[in-house]
Amino acid sequence: MSIRDLSPAQLVPMVLEGNVRAGSRLMRFLDDRVEGSTEVLKDLFPHTGKARIIGFTGNPGSGKSTLVNQMVRHYRAQDLKVGVVCVDPSSPFSGGAILGDRIRMNSHANDPDVFIRSLATRGAMGGLSRSTYDVVHVMDAMGYDLILVETVGVGQDELDVMKLAETCVVIMVPGMGDDVQAIKAGILEVADIFVVNKADHPEVHRTIKDLRYLQSLLPQATGWEPPIHSTIATTGEGIEGLANHLSDHIDALRASENGLATRNRARNEHVLMTILRANLSDRVEEEVKSAGEPLLDALVSRTVDPYEAAEELLQRIIQP
Amino acid sequence: MSIRDLSPAQLVPMVLEGNVRAGSRLMRFLDDRVEGSTEVLKDLFPHTGKARIIGFTGNPGSGKSTLVNQMVRHYRAQDLKVGVVCVDPSSPFSGGAILGDRIRMNSHANDPDVFIRSLATRGAMGGLSRSTYDVVHVMDAMGYDLILVETVGVGQDELDVMKLAETCVVIMVPGMGDDVQAIKAGILEVADIFVVNKADHPEVHRTIKDLRYLQSLLPQATGWEPPIHSTIATTGEGIEGLANHLSDHIDALRASENGLATRNRARNEHVLMTILRANLSDRVEEEVKSAGEPLLDALVSRTVDPYEAAEELLQRIIQP
Numbered sequence: 001m002s003i004r005d006l007s008p009a010q011l012v013p014m015v016l017e018g019n020v021r022a023g024s025r026l027m028r029f030l031d032d033r034v035e036g037s038t039e040v041l042k043d044l045f046p047h048t049g050k051a052r053i054i055g056f057t058g059n060p061g062s063g064k065s066t067l068v069n070q071m072v073r074h075y076r077a078q079d080l081k082v083g084v085v086c087v088d089p090s091s092p093f094s095g096g097a098i099l100g101d102r103i104r105m106n107s108h109a110n111d112p113d114v115f116i117r118s119l120a121t122r123g124a125m126g127g128l129s130r131s132t133y134d135v136v137h138v139m140d141a142m143g144y145d146l147i148l149v150e151t152v153g154v155g156q157d158e159l160d161v162m163k164l165a166e167t168c169v170v171i172m173v174p175g176m177g178d179d180v181q182a183i184k185a186g187i188l189e190v191a192d193i194f195v196v197n198k199a200d201h202p203e204v205h206r207t208i209k210d211l212r213y214l215q216s217l218l219p220q221a222t223g224w225e226p227p228i229h230s231t232i233a234t235t236g237e238g239i240e241g242l243a244n245h246l247s248d249h250i251d252a253l254r255a256s257e258n259g260l261a262t263r264n265r266a267r268n269e270h271v272l273m274t275i276l277r278a279n280l281s282d283r284v285e286e287e288v289k290s291a292g293e294p295l296l297d298a299l300v301s302r303t304v305d306p307y308e309a310a311e312e313l314l315q316r317i318i319q320p
Numbered sequence: 321m322s323i324r325d326l327s328p329a330q331l332v333p334m335v336l337e338g339n340v341r342a343g344s345r346l347m348r349f350l351d352d353r354v355e356g357s358t359e360v361l362k363d364l365f366p367h368t369g370k371a372r373i374i375g376f377t378g379n380p381g382s383g384k385s386t387l388v389n390q391m392v393r394h395y396r397a398q399d400l401k402v403g404v405v406c407v408d409p410s411s412p413f414s415g416g417a418i419l420g421d422r423i424r425m426n427s428h429a430n431d432p433d434v435f436i437r438s439l440a441t442r443g444a445m446g447g448l449s450r451s452t453y454d455v456v457h458v459m460d461a462m463g464y465d466l467i468l469v470e471t472v473g474v475g476q477d478e479l480d481v482m483k484l485a486e487t488c489v490v491i492m493v494p495g496m497g498d499d500v501q502a503i504k505a506g507i508l509e510v511a512d513i514f515v516v517n518k519a520d521h522p523e524v525h526r527t528i529k530d531l532r533y534l535q536s537l538l539p540q541a542t543g544w545e546p547p548i549h550s551t552i553a554t555t556g557e558g559i560e561g562l563a564n565h566l567s568d569h570i571d572a573l574r575a576s577e578n579g580l581a582t583r584n585r586a587r588n589e590h591v592l593m594t595i596l597r598a599n600l601s602d603r604v605e606e607e608v609k610s611a612g613e614p615l616l617d618a619l620v621s622r623t624v625d626p627y628e629a630a631e632e633l634l635q636r637i638i639q640p
Contacts, residue, residue, distance in 0.1 A: 045625035268619035273608055275630035280600050299588035305365035310595035318637055
């Protein structure tokens with residue numbers, strides 16, 4: 001029997017053995033919301049919670065993918081199994097480059113202990129976060145030691161994805177002019193480690209200085225002061241240092257009385273809301289589709305106002 | 321009686337007269353989801369539908385705010401009333417610059433016929449789109465002829481905002497290396513007009529060529545081929561040409577048999593979903609908060625899995 005003939009539930013034992021094809025197949029089922037696939041996530045749950053989940057975020061052009069690629073290499077040298085979830089449409093991991101002669105960074109394509117999964121940006125309302133969480137969850141159950149989540153650093157949904165990680169790395173580059181200024185406050189708040197990549201750029205010191213200043217404006221509550229670390233991802237410079245910062249961060253979380261607990265609480269609340277919102281979103285779309293053309297006609301002809309219409313639909317969906 | 325003492329409903333007549341302070345006050349009420357404020361939106365509805373809504377999107381550093389500022393000046397010279405809704409945290413309109421000596425672009429601060437409103441990025445699930453729509457709706461009722469919505473061009477929520485507009489202007493800049501490549505497919509699809517700003521840059525021709533090539537990959541369905549227009553927003557070069565493209569676009573929509581109707585239908589469906597999702601999101605947060613600590617404890621200790629928990633909460637929220 002081929003994997004293609006198996007139902008989501010039948011895939012479970014193979015997924016737990018770390019079978020990559022079974023894992024991919026299940027992820028595809030989850031993506032398509034195939035019946036029974038959500039049940040499988042429950043079956044996998046007792047086998048999860050072991051992976052270390054690290055988020056990487058930064059603007060297009062920050063060298064984020066190259067950096068993630070180097071981190072994969074670093075962890076593979078320690079014989080750790082690594083999963084990569086890529087939610088950046090511009091990343092070469094995701095195959096998202098539309099034009100040109102971009103060099104594919106995926107030098108791990110033939111390594112069975114590196115599993116790379118790309119996610120397209122999904123519809124509104126937490127769809128992206130739910131999909132990311134599903135994939136992380138499956139990789140965790142498959143036995144990957146580390147799961148690196150790469151996401152483009154602008155946009156609320158993309159930022160929300162970072163909240164699934166235990167440690168968030170925010171990647172900046174020097175010489176983007178007012179880029180440090182344009183950084184969203186939300187990104188500063190999620191950052192556990194700052195990386196200034198392309199550190200051979202002449203303006204690197206200014207970028208670090210600007211970041212330090214921004215940091216000084218933020219409240220310091222947790223006892224962990226996010227370090228600012230320089231790398232040149234293309235040459236591998238600073239990669240080992242970054243790995244050290246990452247393990248320092250998890251140590252700090254574990255050592256602090258309620259560090260890891262607080263973080264886990266926030267993560268779990270976020271995951272719960274994410275799943276709930278995305279499931280509700282599915283229901284909303286169904287309801288709007290079933291209200292259908294007559295309602296849209298009424299809206300277009302302005303005989304019904306959208307606030308009224310939304311309220312009526314809401315009454316149909318939710319409990320009184 | 322001061323405006324500050326008025327309820328949302330009491331503000332309505334003043335809002336309809338175009339009173340800026342009453343409009344601001346009502347927007348604040350809407351932002352805070354104050355009781356009765358949503359009812360007011362229904363009261364305003366019959367007075368809306370007259371404004372022309374134009375979206376502007378582009379990465380930080382694309383000169384988007386300068387361009388919007390020039391468009392405001394252009395329309396003001398024709399004695400049109402202009403509203404600006406700014407949903408870009410890095411825009412000087414929004415006061416979002418954190419550091420430095422950024423020059424405030426808002427040269428219209430003393431013009432009573434220019435109303436600028438900034439929106440912070442909101443929580444997940446359509447919150448940003450709902451807030452933007454609310455503000456656009458109030459400005460429309462206040463009698464603004466044009467409403468310019470400015471949003472940063474990355475992120476699903478930010479992109480969704482563009483769907484509220486009749487015409488979407490996507491702003492690019494030359495010399496950002498692979499920026500054209502990194503553009504999200506979603507942005508290409510919403511673009512009615514491309515602007516290549518900073519057109520005095522030596523690489524402008526390459527950017528235009530790249531854009532043309534990208535365009536050639538897209539299906540051409542609507543009969544409107546998005547023009548690629550060059551501007552130098554800092555000097556005002558190309559602003560009049562952009563205004564011409566904008567009026568050509570609305571003319572084309574009106575002239576085509578179902579252009580404007582199709583666009584309106586899509587916009588209305590989007591608005592409806594936006595309101596519905598955001599209202600549901602409020603309900604989700606309530607429900608998660610009320611399930612509270614015991615549920616979070618169970619999640620953190622992994623005695624309950626998040627999929628199960630989400631399902632149980634969902635059952636409490638929605639109709640069977």
